[in-house]
Amino acid sequence: MPQGRRKLPFSGKQKKQQLQEKRKRKQLNSATRNDLVYEHTEHKKEAYKQETDLDVQCINQQPLQRGGRSNPNQYVLQFRRETDEEIRKRKEEARKEIIPVTEEELEFDPVPFYDGEELGFPVRPKWSPDMTREELDNREYRYFKNYLLSLKQRSDWDQLSYFELNLETWRQMWRVMEMSDILVWIADARYPAIPPYLFTYVLRTLKKSLIIILNKVDLVPSPVALAWKHKLVETYNLDNDHDANVHVLFFTSYIKSSEFKEGIQKKKPRGKLKMAADAAELLMKECKYIVEKYQANIDLKSWEKKIAEEKELEYDNEEDVEVGETITSASETNYEHIDLFQNEFLTIGLLGQPNAGKSSVLNALMGKKVVSVSRTPGHTKHFQTIFLTSTVRLCDCPGLVFPSKLTKPLQVLMGCYPIAQLREPYSTIKFLAERLNLVKILNLQHPEPGENQWSAIDICDSWAIKRGFITARAGRPDTYRAANHLLRMALDGKICLVLKPKNFTSNKNYWYSSDQLKNIWKIKGMTEESNTYEYHYVSESDNEEQKDELTSNKTTSNKDDSDDEELSGSDESDIQGGHVASNKFAVLDVSD
Template identity: 50%
Template structure:
C-alpha cells in the first residue's frame, strides 16, 4: 500500500503568516491627486489566499472595488440610530442622466494590429487601463463614483464579446433600469461600431405593468436606435402557489420542472429577424421555440460551476465580420444579478448556464450555440462606472451582500421608501412609535429568532443581511420610476403596451393560437395571481401551447 507523503515541518510563524494572508483581502492602491498621493483600499471579492498548481493566478477574475474608510464606517453606524424620514413617492422618480455623466465612460480596447505580440498587447492594455483609472480620478465626479469593476481581465472579456457580436443584448433589472443602462455603451455600439443593440427589461413580474411601459417609453424616446424588449423567467406557468402574502411581500415559488419562456424568447427572435433582414436563416430558432415550448427541464437555483482560469493574460484579438459563415452572434452583457444566465437558460429551454446569486459567478465569457445559425456569447457580469448611490448598487446586487461592512445605510434607503414594519409585520423592539434602521433590524431579528452565539443578544447584522437578500430576491420589492411617471401614470395604465406586457408575463388568458402585437389595443382580464393554490394557475394560458402540435 503506498505511503502518504511525509509531512514537512510547519512553524508557528509560517502558520501565522498563512492566516494573515487569508484574512487580508485588501491591497493598497495609490492615486495621485492635486494635493499629493492618496491611498485607497481595494477589496477583492472571492479572493483566494494561494495560487493554483503551476503558478496560475486564481484571482485573475476576482471582483475589485474601492473600500470605504474606517471614519466613513463610524459615521454610517452612528446614523443607523437616527429616525427614519419617509420619502414621498415623487422622489422615487429618477433621471438616469444624473448617474452617467457625459465625461464618464467605460474602458474600451486600445488600438492594436496583428503585428503586435501578446506581450506587447498585454503591456499596452495594462498601461491604458492605468491611465483610464487616472483620468477618472481627475474628473470632478470622482468623489461621487460608486463601486465599479477594477479588474482588467473582466473588461478584456467584455472587449472580446463586443468584438465578436453582431447584436449586443444588454440585460437590465427593470426595477433599476435607468441605473443599469450606460449611455456610453449605446454610443459605442450603435454610433461608433454601427452594430445593433437590444435592451431586455428583465424581471418584469416584480413590478406593475405601467412601470415597465414607462421605462420602455422613456428609453426608446431617448435612444431611437435601441430595441427595448420585456422578459421574465418567472412566468405564471413556472410558478406555484400565491405570488404575495397578506402583508404584500412578494413570494415566487418555482416549480421543480420549468418550461421554456416562449413569450420572451419569441420577442427576442422577432427583434433579431428585423435586424438580419433575411441575411441569416433563423427558421431553426423559430422551430426550436415551437418544439420546446412544453418541454420541461430541471431548475437548479443554486447550481455551482468551477472557475475558468487562464494561464496567461487573455490578449487574443478578433476581426469582426458581419454574420460570418451565416451565423448570427449575439453578445449578452449586463451587471451581476440581472438574470443573464437565467435568460440564456430560458432561451435554450434547458439549464446550460450556471446560475448563482453571487456577483462575478460567471468568470469567463461562454459561447453557446442556440442553433447552428445562432450563437450566444455570455459575458461575465460587470459594473460600469457611474455615480449610482452605493445603497442602490447593493440593492441591485452589484456588490456582494456578504462583503458589506455596514448594511444599515442601505436598510435606511429601503425603509424610507417602503413601509417595512407593515410589510414584515414586526413590532418595535422597544415599544416606541419611531423607527430607525437599527430598530427595523432588531425587530426582524426578534421575529426570526436571530441571536448572537455568546451573549444571546439580538443579531442585528444577521437580520440586516437577511433583509437585503430579501430585497435582492424581490421578496421586498422596491422599484424606481423614470421622470414624469406619476404625471403620465393614468395614460400608461391604459396604453396598448399593457396587454403586451401581461402576455409576456403569461398572466393574460389569451387565445392559445393568437399572439398579441405590441401595437394592438384592447383589454384582457388578469388571472388572480394572489391565489393560494396551484389549481388556480391552471387558467394561465401559455400562448404557445398549441404550436407544438401544429408541426
C-alpha cells in the same frame, strides 16, 4: 553476435518508487515555473497599486496555491475600498429616524448618475495584428492605469460609486463586444440603470445593433414596465433613424400562473425550466430584422422551429432541470478582428451589470440549464459561448459595474455588491425603509416598548427578534445578520422595491389604461392584472413550522444557512387589519 547486458530483476515496488520520483520531478519543475508567474503577478499587482495609489478591495478572493495551474483570483471583483470615516458616517445616518419619501421621489432618472459622456468607461485601446501578446497586454495595462488616474483626478472622485477595477474582467467584455454581431444589454426592470455612454460607443463606434432587455418583469407592475420602455426608447435613441435606434423588449425567466398571487413570497418559483417562448420570440423577430437589414447569409429558421416546439410542450409542476453542455472560452488577450456576420451563424452577446439575470436569460432561451446561476455578483468569471441552435450562438459575459454616481445603497439593492461582504448594510436598509413601509409589511414590534420612532437599526433589531437571530455570547439581537437577511429578501424580490421613470405619477392614468399592457401580461403568463395591489404581512406567530425554525435559529445563530430561508405563510387571523395576501406591488404605496 555480441550478447547484451543481462537484465536485472525489477520488482513492482521498485517500479512504483521510480514513478513516484518521476512525478516529484515533474511537480518540482511545474512549481518552479508557476512560482515565477506567481511572483510576477504579485509584483505587477503591487506596482499597479503604487502607480495608481488606489486602495483596492478584492471581493470573494480565494487563497493562492503555489504550483497551481491557474490563478483563482484572475477575475475576482475589485472595488475601491471605503474609508473608516465613510463607514462611520453611514452608520450614524442609519440611527436617525426614518422619514418616508413621497411618491414622486420614487421616480428615477439614471442618466444624470452617469454624467453624460464625460465619465465614460474603459474601451479596448487600438492594436494591430503585428503586436505580440506581451505588447498587447502591456498596452492595455498602461491604458487602464491611465484611465483610472484620470478618474482619480476628477473633483468628484469621492462621489463615484462602486465600479470594476479589474482589468481582466473588462477584457472579457471587450472580447464579447468584438465577437458579437448583435449586443443585448440586460437590465433589472425594477431599477434599470443603463449607462448612456455604452450605447453611444456600440452604435457609433462599433456600428453594431443594440437591444435592451428588461428582465425580471414579473417583479414589476405592468404599467411601470411599459413606462420604462417608452422612457428608454426616448432617452437612448440617438436620432430618428431606425437603424441607429435601440430596441426594448421584456423578459422573465419564470412564467407565473394566471392567478398571479404575489407579495412577500412564501415559496420560490417551481416548475420545469422551459424556454420563455413568448419573450424569446420577440428577441428572435428583432434579430431577424437586423439580419435581413444587413443582408447576412444566416438562416434563423432553426430558432423559429425551436420556439414553435417549446410553445407546444406541456409542463407539470415538478422540477426538472436538464443540464446541457457548456462551452467555456479560455482566458486570452490575443484577439482577432471579427467582421459583422462573417460566420454562418449569428452571435448574440449578453451584457449587463451583475445580478441583472444574464445567465438566467441564457438558460431561459435554451430551455434548459446550461450555465450556473447565483445571486453572488461576479459568479460568471469569464465569457461563455453556447449554441442555441446550429445557426445561433449566445455569449454570456461577466457582469460589469460601470463607473457612475449611483447611490451605493441602490447599487447594493441592484446586486452589484455582494451582500455578505458589506461592512455597513444599515444605510441600505434605511434607503429601503424610506421607500417601503417595512414596519407594516413585516409586522414588526419596536424593540423598545412604547417607542414610536423607527430607525434602520430598530428595524433590524426587531427583525432579528422576530426571526430568532441572537448572538451566541451576549444573547442580543444579531443586528447585522438581520440586515443581511432583509437585503437578501429584497434582492430576491420577496420585498419588492420598484423605481418608476420620471413623470410616471403625473401620467399614471395613461399607463394603467394602455392597450399595450396585454403584451406584457402575455410574457408574464397572465390574462389580466389588478390595478390595486395589496401585500403579505408576516405575522409574529406563524405556523408551527416557523416556530420550530425560530427555536432552531436560537441554537444555531452563528450559521448563515438561514439567510436563504423563505418566509413561512401567515394565518389570516394573524394578519393586521384582516388584509388578505394578494400582491407585492402595494409596497410602492408609501401613504400608509
